[in-house]
Amino acid sequence: MGTDRRQDGHGRAVGLTALLGCGIVLLSACGSMPVTGDVKAVDASQPGDSQVQVYAVAPRDNATPIEVVDGFLESMTSDDPGFRTTRKYLTKKAAGTWKPSAFTTVLSKAPNRSDRPVHDGDRSSTELSYTLTGEKVATVDAESAYQPVAPTEFNRTLHLVRQNGPDGKEWRIDLVPDGLLLGQSDFKRLYRSVNKYYFATGRTAGQSTLVADPVYVRNRTDPVTGMDTVTQTVRSLIEGPTNWLRPVVDSRFPTSTALRKGVTSLAPDDRSVLKVPLNKKADNVGQRSCRMMASQVLYTVRDLTSARVEQVELQRSDSSPLCVLGADQAEEFAPDGSSGGPDSQYFVDAKGHVQCIPGSTRGSGDPEPVTGPFGDGPVRMSAVGVARDEQLAAAVSQNDASLYVSSIVSEGELPAPAVTSRGKNLNDRLSAPSWDGRGDLWVADRDPENSRLLRLAGGAGKPSEVTVPSLDGARLEALRLSADGVRIALLLTKDGHTTLKIGRIERHGPPSKQQVSVVELRQAAPQLADVTAMSWSGRSRLVVVGKEQGGVQQVRYVQADGSAPASGVLPGVNQVSAVAAADDEQLPLMADTEGDGIVKLSPGDNWQTVLKEGSSLVYPG
Structure with a gap:
């Protein structure tokens, strides 16, 4: 194990502990964190390496307020399952209500944190606030839809209280906005763009054509759902198109269709068949509709797996096959512009x-x-x-x-x-x-x-x-x-x-x-x-x-x-x-x-x- 003292772009060191041989990075909230000086940028990214897994470290005993704030910000850039470690920087009430998956705010760089806190009047010994600033460039909403904005000033406040802990008094964040706050490099490391596919409306059955609906899903495993990238994508597909595209496309999945409960991993088998278990809402779907559903899945996942998916099998709630669709059969529903289109x-x-x-x-x-x-x-x-x-x-x-x-x-x-x-x-x-x-x-x-x-x-x-x-x-x-x-x-x-x-x-x-x-x-x-x-x-x-x-x-x-x-x-x-x-x-x-x-x-x-x-x-x- 070694220590990577990377620079944050302003010449200041950012503390990271890395297991490089295993592709793991541990975020340390107390690694030589300065407590005086200018505004600091917290940047836990490893640019260019989306395979590096980053794990959060819980706050140490007697952590200072500034260590709690920096540890929380760094922890948001991790692969912390359920954000359980991240929540340890929050009060019990805040940890129970914070919703990290509500949306993601993307800044041009990691957020800057004010060096000195704002004291809360005569309660300064028990309450403090820190200001986070940066340049906002995009948001990702609860539907995983990316929405760019012209670069605008970003300003957010984290409020801390000093509370009783198991080992005495400890600082924790008690007021925290929902969602994640990430610099652009961390966002690109943690997420990837994928296209979901839906059918354009207003066309006859013989003219059915699929339309790409881009969204961002988590690389590797989503901390909140525990789903791998393919499963996240299929779940998002089944839930329906993004709000922007919704008025002009249709999904063939019946309302309230979902993956069977407990499914967190989907991968093609050794015959390149991807089996997708569905809940009871899809049990009675007709063959034509099922084939159209399967084509949506096939075109959505075909570039997501290392082994190319050649066939999709949709399954009923009892695991029996609902329908099977091969890549050659899916050409009937191919998005306009697929290979074989005009090339002169x-x-x-x-x-x-x-x-x-x-x-x-x-x-x-x-x-x-x-x-x-x-x-x-x-x-x-x-x-x-x-x-x-x-x-x-x-x-x-x-x-x-x-x-x-x-x-x-x-x-x-x-x-x-x-x-x-x-x-x-x-x-x-x-x-x-x-x-x-x-x-x-x-x-x-x-x-x-x-x-x-x-x-x-x-x-x-x-x-x-x-x-x-x-x-x-x-x-x-x-x-x-x-x-x-x-x-x-x-x-x-x-x-x-x-x-x-x-x-x-x-x-x-x-x-x-x-x-x-x-x-x-x-x-x-x-x-x-x-x-x-x-x-x-x-x-x-x-x-x-x-x-x-x-x-x-x-x-x-x-x-x-x-x-x-x-x-x-x-x-x-x-x-x-x-x-x-x-x-x-x-x-x-x-x-x-x-x-x-x-x-x-x-x-x-x-x-x-x-x-x-x-x-x-x-x-x-």
């Missing part, structure tokens, strides 16, 4: 014509003009969007005033414009178009006199206006639709900054008179002060181009919930003006650059030039 790339060449790079070449093939008026027609184009079935395309004229829709698989004349903008300036006209997974076409008219978001059902007919009630005076610059058709990514400019937000698409009424709106916009890249370009990249991830405040341009991944994966920053590339990613995350990332033309980045490789000339390169969608 399309771009506008130097002459304003649309060309295609065949998907089988992974961005390395020879471009070919598309069939029809976009390939050799008289109107020069500036931007293109291709339907996911690659039958239709929409292109914006070079002056950005007109949107045309045409077949790219058959010859024909260029039709009349489907949308026309009256914006006076080039930047005040039409955005690049985008297609959703339902086959609808979307475009923004940025005319300040008549700004609107438009949708053409099936890419045809009269465009209908989509309401966006929460724009709050921001200007819509660009848009990209998700493959599932229930989310939209928007670039919005306000007060001189362009930010990325994700909105939920709600549809009401029959298809012929459907009212569509984009609601509850939320930040998707709060760490970036300005975003230049973005594209969906897979089921619940986007690639963005932007800058942090005062920083340089970077290309990085962000999750749809606004969280940033640990390995999100991509290799640098010069002056990116547009970016394109596929629904299949294994396909190359493409980018338009001012100096190198169109470039691509394949997994595990560096940026390579694809075309010296051309722009507006896109994947279908």
Whole structure:
């Protein structure tokens, strides 16, 4: 056993006792803890090693108030089962009422603790308060949903009393807010992002498609429930979607369905079958519904286990099989954008014509003009969007005033414009178009006199206006639709900054008179002060181009919930003006650059030039 005297970022030592050979870290509340000096940061993290288990240490006899506060904060970053040791820093009453799983507050760094307490008047010998401060960047609610916020000041008070203990007087915390308080590095060590899957509403049975709902679950074992990561995830799936996504998705699990009581560990057997025992609420589910339930489980857990799950068996309360679904059978319910989806790339060449790079070449093939008026027609184009079935395309004229829709698989004349903008300036006209997974076409008219978001059902007919009630005076610059058709990514400019937000698409009424709106916009890249370009990249991830405040341009991944994966920053590339990613995350990332033309980045490789000339390169969608 050795002692790791790590530095906290301000040059001050933080006491940790580690069993490195066993991957265990013991948090010590009394390891040479200074009692004078500046504000201190309590940081128990081991950056980059999510497999290190951290165990709390109970307060020593006659612990000082400052040792109790620091010990409690450190203990919250541990893997303390039931937070039993953590509760020893609290009074008996506070320990019984404190709810650590209510929510988690995430700070940019571990919380700072005031060096000197606030004395409680003439009761200063028996009551003290310490102030905790920091920069709040996110919360994780009781549903495990991550909610980023613009960095804001955080301030919280811990109140201590001196009470009678078994060995005399002892200091304990008697007023403590519910939830956990973690620095960002500890949060990333303790939790991982997973996607739950639910069915998009408003589609026929033959069009059922799964939608990713990202949440954060505990690495290894959850201290409160004792469940491993897979079991936590399946339980969360069965409990239902997060509040934000709930209005546009359905779960096939009957109300009040749960895992059978006492289940804390789920793992595939030696035949790669994951058996999921359910309670009585699911005993009488029909086979079709059961298969849909099993597909939700399969797509949710398939990337969580070291051994890939090839089959899911849902079990009744008496352990008899309810239904069995294999990975090949689950393709019927595959999320839009799973492997096998469109993988060709399309771009506008130097002459304003649309060309295609065949998907089988992974961005390395020879471009070919598309069939029809976009390939050799008289109107020069500036931007293109291709339907996911690659039958239709929409292109914006070079002056950005007109949107045309045409077949790219058959010859024909260029039709009349489907949308026309009256914006006076080039930047005040039409955005690049985008297609959703339902086959609808979307475009923004940025005319300040008549700004609107438009949708053409099936890419045809009269465009209908989509309401966006929460724009709050921001200007819509660009848009990209998700493959599932229930989310939209928007670039919005306000007060001189362009930010990325994700909105939920709600549809009401029959298809012929459907009212569509984009609601509850939320930040998707709060760490970036300005975003230049973005594209969906897979089921619940986007690639963005932007800058942090005062920083340089970077290309990085962000999750749809606004969280940033640990390995999100991509290799640098010069002056990116547009970016394109596929629904299949294994396909190359493409980018338009001012100096190198169109470039691509394949997994595990560096940026390579694809075309010296051309722009507006896109994947279908």
